[in-house]
Amino acid sequence: MSMKSKSVVVTPKFFDEATIRFLEKSDLSVTVPDFPEGKNDATATEAELIAVLSEADAWIVGHSTVTLSLLRSLPRLKAIARRGVGYEKIDLKAAVETGKVVTIAVGGNEESVADRTLALMLSAAHRIRESQQQLIDGTGTILIGNDLYAKTVGVIGLGRIARNVIRRLKAFDTTLLATTPRPDHAYGKSMGVEYVGLEELLQRSDFVSLHAPFKPETRHLINADRLAMMKKDSFLINTGRGGLVDDRALLSALKEGRLGGAGLDVFESEVDPGLIEITKELVRLPNVVATPHSAASTHEGLRRTNAVAAKCVVSVLNGDTPPEDCLVVGG
Incomplete structure (x- = not known):
C-alpha cells in the first residue's frame, strides 16, 4: 500500500507514463483500474465506479456519467478532472452540492x-x-x-x-x-x-x-x-x-x-x-x-490533455486554484 497521503484514480484509457510520473512526483498515489472485460469508464456501472473510486481524493475522468448518487457515495473525493473539454455528462449541480471541484483540460486537444x-x-x-x-x-x-x-x-x-x-x-x-x-x-x-x-x-x-x-x-x-x-x-x-x-x-x-x-x-x-x-x-x-468521436485521440493530443488534467488535480489537492479557464465549478 502506498504511503502517500492523497490518491488519484485515472479511468480513461491511453494515459501516458510521463503524466503518471508527474503525479507521483507531486506526492500522489496513482491508480489506473482494470475494469471488467468489455467495460471502460464510459460503460462502467455506478457500483463499479464506486468500487474503484472509494478511496480516491481526485478522479481523472474520461466519458463516465457523473451523477448525484455517485458523488454522494464518494465523500472523500475532492476533484473531478475531465480529460477533455466537454462536461455535459457531469451533473454540475450535484458537484456543487457535494463540494467537489470540476475542471476541464482546456488547450489540450x-x-x-x-x-x-x-x-x-x-x-x-x-x-x-x-x-x-x-x-x-x-x-x-x-x-x-x-x-x-x-x-x-x-x-x-x-x-x-x-x-x-x-x-x-x-x-x-x-x-x-x-x-x-x-x-x-x-x-x-x-x-x-x-x-x-x-x-x-x-x-x-x-x-x-x-x-x-x-x-x-x-x-x-x-x-x-x-x-x-x-x-x-x-x-x-x-x-x-x-x-x-x-x-x-x-x-x-x-x-x-x-x-x-x-x-x-x-x-x-x-x-x-x-x-x-x-x-x-x-x-x-x-x-x-x-470517425467514432476520436478527433482528440492522437498521441500528442492525449498527452496534452492528460497533462492539463493532472496539473488541475495537483492544484486542487494542494489547495491552489486551477487555471481559470479550466475551472468549471468549485474552488
Missing part, C-alpha cells in the same frame, strides 16, 4: 480536433472513402471530387477549436463566415472572418463546420429546415457534439441527394442510444466520412 476537422472536409470533398472503395472492389474508377480551395466555409461557434480551424483554412484561400452569440470584431477583422446570422451562413457556405457547445438550446441546431437552407452540393462537418444535428433529418437529406456529403466525428446516438440504427445508416452512406 484543440489542435488535434482542428486537424481532424480539415481532414473530414478534405476527405468528404475529395471522395477519399469512395475512391478507396473503388480500388478495393478492383474497378479503379476515377471519381470527380471538389476542392476546398477558394470555397466559402461557414463556422458555427467561435471557441478555441473553431479559431484553430479558421487559422488552417486561411491557407486554402477560403472565404470565411462565422456565427457566434458574441462576435469578436477585432478578431474577425484580423482574420478576415465575416460575421453573419445562421441562416445566411447556411445559405452561402460550401462547407458548414459545427463547433458550438451542446446545451438544451443548441439541441438540433441543424434540423430539417436548416438543412434545407444549405446548398445542394455543400458538406456538413460535425466535430462538435452529437445532438447539435438532427441525425435523422441529416440521413434523409443525404439519401435524397440534398447535400453533397458529410464528415462526422460525433453522433446523436451518443446522447440518445435509441438512435444507434440512424448512426449505422449514416456511416454506411458512400458520401459520409465518419
Whole structure:
C-alpha cells in the first residue's frame, strides 16, 4: 500500500507514463483500474465506479456519467478532472452540492480536433472513402471530387477549436463566415472572418463546420429546415457534439441527394442510444466520412490533455486554484 497521503484514480484509457510520473512526483498515489472485460469508464456501472473510486481524493475522468448518487457515495473525493473539454455528462449541480471541484483540460486537444476537422472536409470533398472503395472492389474508377480551395466555409461557434480551424483554412484561400452569440470584431477583422446570422451562413457556405457547445438550446441546431437552407452540393462537418444535428433529418437529406456529403466525428446516438440504427445508416452512406468521436485521440493530443488534467488535480489537492479557464465549478 502506498504511503502517500492523497490518491488519484485515472479511468480513461491511453494515459501516458510521463503524466503518471508527474503525479507521483507531486506526492500522489496513482491508480489506473482494470475494469471488467468489455467495460471502460464510459460503460462502467455506478457500483463499479464506486468500487474503484472509494478511496480516491481526485478522479481523472474520461466519458463516465457523473451523477448525484455517485458523488454522494464518494465523500472523500475532492476533484473531478475531465480529460477533455466537454462536461455535459457531469451533473454540475450535484458537484456543487457535494463540494467537489470540476475542471476541464482546456488547450489540450484543440489542435488535434482542428486537424481532424480539415481532414473530414478534405476527405468528404475529395471522395477519399469512395475512391478507396473503388480500388478495393478492383474497378479503379476515377471519381470527380471538389476542392476546398477558394470555397466559402461557414463556422458555427467561435471557441478555441473553431479559431484553430479558421487559422488552417486561411491557407486554402477560403472565404470565411462565422456565427457566434458574441462576435469578436477585432478578431474577425484580423482574420478576415465575416460575421453573419445562421441562416445566411447556411445559405452561402460550401462547407458548414459545427463547433458550438451542446446545451438544451443548441439541441438540433441543424434540423430539417436548416438543412434545407444549405446548398445542394455543400458538406456538413460535425466535430462538435452529437445532438447539435438532427441525425435523422441529416440521413434523409443525404439519401435524397440534398447535400453533397458529410464528415462526422460525433453522433446523436451518443446522447440518445435509441438512435444507434440512424448512426449505422449514416456511416454506411458512400458520401459520409465518419470517425467514432476520436478527433482528440492522437498521441500528442492525449498527452496534452492528460497533462492539463493532472496539473488541475495537483492544484486542487494542494489547495491552489486551477487555471481559470479550466475551472468549471468549485474552488
